[in-house]
Amino acid sequence: MCGIVALIGSREAAPQLLEGLRQLEYRGYDSAGIATIDAAGLHCLRAEGKLVNLTVRFEAQGAPGHCGIGHTRWATHGKPEERNAHPHLDGSGELAVVQNGIIENHRSLREELQATGVMFRSDTDTEVIPHLLARQLQLLQQGGRVASGSLLLQAVQEVLPLLQGAYALAVVWAQAPGALVVARRAAPLLIGLGEGEFLCASDTPALAGFTRTILPMEDGEVALLTPLGIELYDAAGERVQRTPSLLSGTEHVADKRSFRHFMLKEIHEQPETAALWVARHLPELGNQAGSQAGGSAPSSPMVALPLDDALFEGVERIQLLACGTSRHAAQVGAYLLEQLAGIPTDVFYASEFRYAPPPLGPHTLTIGVTQSGETADTLAALAMEQARRRLVADPAYAPRLLGITNRPESSLGRLVDQVLDIGAGIEVGVAATKTFLGQLLAFYGLALAFAERRGGSVNGRGPEQLRALVAQLRSLPGLLRQLVDDHDQRCEALAHRFAETQDVIFLGRGINYPIALEGALKLKEISYIHAEGYPAGEMKHGPIALLDAQVPVVSIAVPGTVFEKVLSNAQEAKARDAQLIGVAPEGPDTDIFDVLLPVPAVDELLSPLLTVIPMQLLSYHIAAHRGLDVDQPRNLAKSVTVE
Ligand code: M6R
Numbered sequence: 001m002c003g004i005v006a007l008i009g010s011r012e013a014a015p016q017l018l019e020g021l022r023q024l025e026y027r028g029y030d031s032a033g034i035a036t037i038d039a040a041g042l043h044c045l046r047a048e049g050k051l052v053n054l055t056v057r058f059e060a061q062g063a064p065g066h067c068g069i070g071h072t073r074w075a076t077h078g079k080p081e082e083r084n085a086h087p088h089l090d091g092s093g094e095l096a097v098v099q100n101g102i103i104e105n106h107r108s109l110r111e112e113l114q115a116t117g118v119m120f121r122s123d124t125d126t127e128v129i130p131h132l133l134a135r136q137l138q139l140l141q142q143g144g145r146v147a148s149g150s151l152l153l154q155a156v157q158e159v160l161p162l163l164q165g166a167y168a169l170a171v172v173w174a175q176a177p178g179a180l181v182v183a184r185r186a187a188p189l190l191i192g193l194g195e196g197e198f199l200c201a202s203d204t205p206a207l208a209g210f211t212r213t214i215l216p217m218e219d220g221e222v223a224l225l226t227p228l229g230i231e232l233y234d235a236a237g238e239r240v241q242r243t244p245s246l247l248s249g250t251e252h253v254a255d256k257r258s259f260r261h262f263m264l265k266e267i268h269e270q271p272e273t274a275a276l277w278v279a280r281h282l283p284e285l286g287n288q289a290g291s292q293a294g295g296s297a298p299s300s301p302m303v304a305l306p307l308d309d310a311l312f313e314g315v316e317r318i319q320l321l322a323c324g325t326s327r328h329a330a331q332v333g334a335y336l337l338e339q340l341a342g343i344p345t346d347v348f349y350a351s352e353f354r355y356a357p358p359p360l361g362p363h364t365l366t367i368g369v370t371q372s373g374e375t376a377d378t379l380a381a382l383a384m385e386q387a388r389r390r391l392v393a394d395p396a397y398a399p400r401l402l403g404i405t406n407r408p409e410s411s412l413g414r415l416v417d418q419v420l421d422i423g424a425g426i427e428v429g430v431a432a433t434k435t436f437l438g439q440l441l442a443f444y445g446l447a448l449a450f451a452e453r454r455g456g457s458v459n460g461r462g463p464e465q466l467r468a469l470v471a472q473l474r475s476l477p478g479l480l481r482q483l484v485d486d487h488d489q490r491c492e493a494l495a496h497r498f499a500e501t502q503d504v505i506f507l508g509r510g511i512n513y514p515i516a517l518e519g520a521l522k523l524k525e526i527s528y529i530h531a532e533g534y535p536a537g538e539m540k541h542g543p544i545a546l547l548d549a550q551v552p553v554v555s556i557a558v559p560g561t562v563f564e565k566v567l568s569n570a571q572e573a574k575a576r577d578a579q580l581i582g583v584a585p586e587g588p589d590t591d592i593f594d595v596l597l598p599v600p601a602v603d604e605l606l607s608p609l610l611t612v613i614p615m616q617l618l619s620y621h622i623a624a625h626r627g628l629d630v631d632q633p634r635n636l637a638k639s640v641t642v643e
Contacts, residue, residue, distance in 0.1 A: 002086075002100040003027035004189070005070040006170035008180040008225050011199020013068035014364035016056055016082050018149035020199065020206035024426050026631070026638035027100075027202060028074025034058070035096035035172060036065035042094055042174040046085040050632075055306065061531050066182055066227075069170040074637040077106070077124030086145050091118060094174040097133070097591050100127040100339075101167030101187040101204055102642050123458070125165075132159045133171065142296075149179025150554030153224040156181045157237055160222065162417075166376060166642070170200060170219075183222040186412055187383060187641050188374050190216040191230065192592065193244055199223045203639075204247055204409070205426060212247040216409060245409070256428075260262040261630045262310050262427030267616050268484055273424045273434045274609075275477035277441045278424065281305060282470055289346035302470045303448045306417050308483075311402060312453050315365045318345040321353055321381045322369035323640070325432040326439060329404075330369045331514035332608050338458055339511075340466075340605070341450035351377040352643070354384045360534065362396035368403045371435035372639035373410025380643055382415055406435045406443045419525045420446070429631045433616050436518065440609055444473060472606055479600050483610055487617045490597060494581075495621035501529055505543065507536040507554040507573070509566050515556055519615035526633045527623040536569035547576040553617070555593070557584040560604025561565045567592065571611060582612050 005025025007013045008051045017034045023034075032054040043063040047053035051072060071086035078084035087096035103109070104269060106125035114120065118131045136155040137147075145151050152173050166186035173179070184191060191198040192207040192214050199210050200223075207214065207338065211465040214441060217223065220235030233242045259265035283304050318337055320330035329351060346358070350368070354377070368382045389399040403416040406424050413419050422438030448466060456462045461469075466599030498504075504523055508516030516584035519531035524531050534543055536555065547553065551574040557566040574580050582593030585601040599607070623630045 003072045003100045003202045004170055006098050006180050006200040008067040009227055014063040017068050017070035021051055021070045023070050028072050028637045030073055030075050030080030032072045033085045033088040034068055034070040034089050036063040036068035037172050037174055037177045038065035044087055046082050048082045056097055069172055074643055076102055077125040082584045084122045084124050088130050090130040091275035095130050095134055095616045099167050099169040099173050102165045103163050104165035114577040147175035147470040149224050149226055150178045152176050152179055157222055157372055176443050178226050180225040184217045185220055190214050196227050213244045215244045224327050253539050263431050263620055263622055263630050266429050266434045270434050271438045271477045271480040273438050274480050278474055294594055302452055303445050305445050305449050314363050316363040317361050318343050318365045320347045320367050321378055323375050323377050325436050328370040328514040328518040328529045329436055330440035332440055336405050336443050336447035340447040350381040353381040360397055366402045370412055371406040371432055373405040373407040373412035374639045374641050374643050378643045381412055414502050430633055430636050452468040472602055483613045487614050491617035491621040495625035498622045503551050504531040504551045509536045509562040511608055512556040512611055522619035526619055526630050536566050545584045547573055547578045551578055553578040554581045558607040560605055583611050
């Protein structure tokens with residue numbers, strides 16, 4: 001978590017650092033700070049709370065210099081107070097460090113430093129770094145070395161092996177005002193290359209308007225940046241030469257347009273997300289004329305995914321690793337992969353998988369699902385799976401890793417063999433919306449591709465039925481457009497009813513059970529109302545005791561395998577006086593609901609793509625109605641880069 005920026009060049013650093021932090025505020029927003037260097041020394045400003053507090057402080061006090069570092073924090077060690085805000089300084093106040101990650105052995109390092117008389121001013125794990133660097137620099141200078149950027153680089157290279165954990169950091173030192181040193185291990189950091197200036201950041205939005213040319217740093221790398229150039233070194237201290245890459249499209253531009261919140265804008269962007277996906281991955285109908293029923297895969301596939309054939313060959317089992325909303329997408333994905341393609345599929349909390357993995361099986365495809373591509377739990381679980389499979393000599397057990405992400409250039413992209421880019425464009429709201437839809441679409445593509453390659457499908461769905469599904473998928477952008485516009489107004493009108501609500505139950509079954517979980521998660525994270533998602537049939541086994549007239553029940557009921565069952569479960573809730581909100585097609589069956597949020601009747605298998613829309617809009621409007629900070633809810637951050 002947390003966002004870091006660092007700049008060196010010829011312009012005043014502070015305004016650019018603040019702008020970079022503004023773009024990274026989604027990563028954490030409980031305090032922020034900058035440190036700049038000029039001939040007079042080091043200038044450090046920090047403020048508790050949102051970035052605006054730091055900006056006010058900067059406007060009053062200034063922070064001159066052409067080189068500097070900045071940080072926006074999501075607290076891990078130490079409360080969100082100014083003294084725990086970054087940058088952290090050494091005892092002399094000449095050296096400043098910002099860090100994103102966790103230094104796991106900070107306690108022992110702190111004790112060791114304290115035993116030598118070092119005074120700590122914060123409760124953070126990060127503060128050990130400036131003190132360790134100051135000690136190292138002192139040793140090097142006592143040995144006759146003169147202060148310089150190279151000396152700072154050497155000190156960083158010598159201190160990093162002492163640190164355990166995952167981190168990205170940036171360091172400035174008043175005695176070397178023309179130098180900036182940055183490093184990363186298992187946390188993201190990229191260098192943006194401008195004209196005689198460099199801007200480093202945790203994520204691409206911070207580079208908007210600065211440059212499109214980037215050099216993502218690899219694990220273990222350290223770089224010395226001066227206005228003259230970059231010296232990049234690997235973990236062994238060897239000089240590395242790498243060609244920069246170019247950011248494509250508008251993916252790194254974050255703009256709210258005329259919407260009140262990013263979340264609302266991103267909900268409204270979903271028809272576009274779907275249209276892009278359809279255009280990219282569902283070839284024109286005419287191209288499918290040659291499709292064969294049964295047997296081998298048709299020459300013109302129904303679904304075109306940019307994945308190697310080898311990924312699909314001989315897969316006997318799939319395991320999906322993800323967190324939060326991405327895990328809900330994975331649950332829908334598992335349903336599709338099992339029911340459409342007949343492949344046994346397990347979904348794991350990435351944070352649990354790493355410490356209790358299932359026994360290894362042969363011919364297993366492991367898919368990491370993460371919109372940011374930086375979620376530490378997911379990356380660690382994937383890395384563990386890769387490592388344990390590499391130890392097995394039998395090629396049937398070889399790691400086969402796929403990533404589903406919105407950020408192919410992320411750490412995930414560098415870890416897995418292949419990436420399915422959901423191409424949803426940058427998502428700023430902490431609550432995932434359009435990236436969830438993008439992940440769902442990726443799973444539809446994957447399940448259809450597997451089913452098609454296996455000569456049809458299971459559960460009575462043959463090639464004709466698969467083609468019918470694809471045809472319905474083509475109409476998705478239009479359906480979504482209507483649904484979003486319609487429910488935006490309906491949910492806004494409904495939101496006031498939740499002014500005093502303390503608990504909400506979301507019910508779904510089958511492929512819509514994960515959508516009930518997602519509805520509950522959305523509501524919890526942005527409105528702070530307690531919510532639970534349940535498979536509707538489970539209610540009677542305990543949770544029904546929670547129901548009374550004060551507890552609204554949102555029930556997803558779409559025609560298909562469990563329609564009547566879900567309606568019965570809704571009746572059971574109604575009999576306990578619960579207010580019933582239905583997400584269902586209009587019709588005589590659904591008049592049991594007190595309020596209906598109607599969705600078009602499509603094939604049940606496709607319904608999650610639609611039923612999720614009222615969930616998102618209901619949560620959004622309830623939170624907005626309560627006057628809450630929808631885009632930056634308390635205690636959260638967009639990408640969770642700590643385990
Ligand atoms: O970047 P990821 O998709 O890996 O993030 C996983 C979760 O942290 C994320 O989905 C979180 O649950 C969202 N805030 C949900 O809206």
